[in-house]
Amino acid sequence: MKAFIRATGNISPQKTFGHPAFLPEAVAYERNRLSCIEPDYKHVLDPKYLRRMSRIIRMGAAAAMECLREGGITKPGAIITGTAYGCLEDTGMFLSKLVEQQEDMLTPTAFIQSTHNTVGAQIALVLGCREYNNTYVHRGFSFESALLDALMYLEEGEATDVLTGSVDEITDASHAILSRFDLYKKDPVSNLGILPATGKGTIAGEGATFFLMSAEPGDADYAVLEGLHTFYKPGNQQVIENEIVSFLRLHDCMPADIDLVITGRNGDARGDVVYDQLTKTIFHGKEQAQFKHLCGEYPTASSFACWLAANILKTGTIPAAMQQTGIASAPAKKILVYNHSNQIHHSLILLAAC
């Protein structure tokens, strides 16, 4: 199982969309909620569609269009989307009206756009793409589920190229609710200062990241995706280590073969201890780089890490913004992305240079 990353599109709290340079600097925030830097959508999306689209649909569709544009593809062989929370703005809007107006005089627009498959469906609609279309909504596995489906679809020979990615948004309501679960550091907090972790809590994030995956290599691929694995609620640290080692073994490598590990450290000491423990064992002496201080914590943040890994492999450089530890002797050829979401959903994504 291998697939080539031919193109990408990424809207995030960093300068990732429409910037020719790869993460030239880190954008700093002084709050516990990072918001995407959104482009002027009318340069990316047909105004006819744009008018009706809510924010998450715009972000998702624009990232997808940018990805296809870069890949030189007008209609992919499949569109597979991951989103943990779905269209929160439309959901919240319809729900609020429903409660406030006591189920009376409601209008359909927000309801229509509230279903979790809206982003994937709107991309298909804009492209006129009638191919396979699926949406996964499984918390910290949403992106990984979409990516696995994409890999399988290519492997089955059903398509030669697949558009896959993830999108999640923060709304005022969702941030108010999630904050009450004691997930975030108290404002003001500097995103660039959350690592290494001190105390509990992280910062909230969001993003839309899409990839064009191909079964066959192209002339200008970013990287090759060599493997993907998820594991759920591992009982202890030993289980985590075993999962990582056996995943690497399945792909004919050992920890020593990995040039760089991108970890999901988010500044919450309760969860970052998992990565710290691994640094003492299987990742000992390994170069590591971070990403959640750049995009914030959200269930599909691993897609942002995957985008960083693909760009590192393509450019041969690790941006200073990633707060790398360890010293590189040569450009990274093999990168492991290891992320966990609240210690429940763990994922491993293995990428190599082409």
Place this chain on the structure above:
Amino acid sequence: MYASVYIAGVGVISAIGNNVQENLASLEAGAAGMGEIRYLESVHRHQIPVAEVKQDNEQLAHLVGMPVSTSRTALLSLVAAREALTDAGLEAAGTLRTGFISANTVGGMDKTENFYQTFLQDHRQGKLRDVIDHECGTVTELVADRLGISHYITTVSTACSSSANAIFLGTRLIRRGTLDVVVAGGTDALTRFTLNGFNTLMILDRQFCQPFDEYRRGLNLGEGAGYVVLVSERVADMLRQEPYGMVSGYSNANDAYHQTASSPEGVGSFLAMSGALKKAGLTPADIDYINLHGTGTQNNDIAEGTAIKRLFDPTYPPLSSTKSFTGHTLGACGGIEAVFSALALRNGIVYPNLRFETPMKELPFTPETCYHSHVPLRHVLSNSFGFGGNCSSLILSKN
């Protein structure tokens, strides 16, 4: 040649029964599950009929041994998923690589809409217990944890085709050799959110729905859950019970026409059905029964009907919409109807399409109106089409 994937067990809860036996009995008796709203708190009680599961949350929670504060979506899911595993003789998965692939569209919305009443007045208020199960994936995990399944878990949400896609993915993961056993299907509870949402679209029938009728007025919303236990050939050989059949064909296409409406000619439906036939290596003449998506809306039935006409004309197998019994259960319907299709295959049943009166003037065929047993069925086609143009078809075949 693909490895075969077998259906080793089935489980269902819907407005017409709390388990497989009760559902089958209602299907045979022609007893529909719609009625006045009884359990859902809504101003539309007495006005809009729905097809509710005939158990309140307390009874459901007691049945499955979960806290009564659990989302109804999860309670329904556990009832049906557990029945399916027991039916397959796989309550304890042991060393088998087992997955739980569930679909839903509402997640824990039934609780969130209660939370919002207080939360909207003050963002610091509202019981967090009522939003903790909000995410679709959380509903799946609550059930997976109870079933003891952890090897592979995911959730699909493609509106009304969600659980057909869950079965589709489960089949592929077994074919690929990634998993040995997959409990696949979906669940959805009735909520004020969906009831009012569909009401704004003006596609809810104020009477009991009449799928594929010239004078159809819309759909009735329902709730429930349906799961099949998919197993590899190796596992099927180990089990005491003969499998119900195989998942032989599946296809997913997008209509790419409109966010909520199907193209009048049913392009997506046609692509899904023809794709499933191709995958199964079958021709339309091989299909012995079609379990229609058949919601009863003007738009769905003409789109689906036109696609069937294009594919099957001039010879049509018996076809019917069991939504005339269960209502439209949204994220659960693909699972519930896959269970009905598996039962049809094993028991040789063609289900009636209740309340059908007048043929649609555009279509040369009419749905089956009587219950038939002892019908030799080899291949059954089940359709699930939804918002966002997501269209999926499954074909179940005799072993």
